[in-house]
Amino acid sequence: GAGVSQSPSNKVTEKGKDVELRCDPISGHTALYWYRQRLGQGLEFLIYFQGNSAPDKSGLPSDRFSAERTGESVSTLTIQRTQQEDSAVYLCASKAGRGNQPQHFGDGTRLSIL
Amino acid sequence: GESVGLHLPTLSVQEGDNSIINCAYSNSASDYFIWYKQESGKGPQFIIDIRSNMDKRQGQRVTVLLNKTVKHLSLQIAATQPGDSAVYFCAETREGGAQKLVFGQGTRLTINP
DSSP: OOSOEEEOSEEEEOTTOOEEEEEEOOTTOOEEEEEEEOTTSOEEEEEEEETTSOOBOTTOOSTTEEEEEOTTSOEEEEEOSOOGGGOEEEEEEEESSSSSOOOEEOOOEEEEEO | OOOEEESOSEEEEETTSOEEEEEEEOOTTOOEEEEEEEOTTSOOEEEEEEETTOSEEEOSSEEEEEETTTTEEEEEESSOOGGGOEEEEEEEEOSSTTOOOEEOOOEEEEEEO
């Protein structure tokens, strides 16, 4: 597709369950980012993938959070044993190359933990 | 950690007027800045960017000004339209490494008819 695609758009789950969020980046974009946005807040960086390099996981808030990406394709963000504090919108962005270029965002997955 | 902040959380202007949204950043090492527009239920949409070797950049109806001396960034929107109503974020990063964006909390711009 033309833009970054994320699924599901909304996810409601019970505390303690695992969830998996999906991101399809813009075709040809080598860099992929995950961010978290709490209600009324700015975005917080979670993780970065660049090609086949080791990901930068410095923003992951706990070991319950993990993400995978194979090559330059789809990425999944997994949250295990969800807590109510995990409720937020999870946004994915992709960027072409390593230089100073804008990141392009999907519309996010709104995650609600009951 | 260092973060990008905004002077005003809300801003209301009359349709057709110009608006200015301000942003302060604290990391003097940042060399790339982006303004994003976010509408309800949507992801941030790129508006305009500027590199640290510039102090002004213009787009269609938008101008970004960068003052590195006082670490200040502003977004000017000319002849505002109802569709400009949204939350606006500035973000900073620096070349090299992950180039993770550091966002402020945003300014909600409301255009009154």
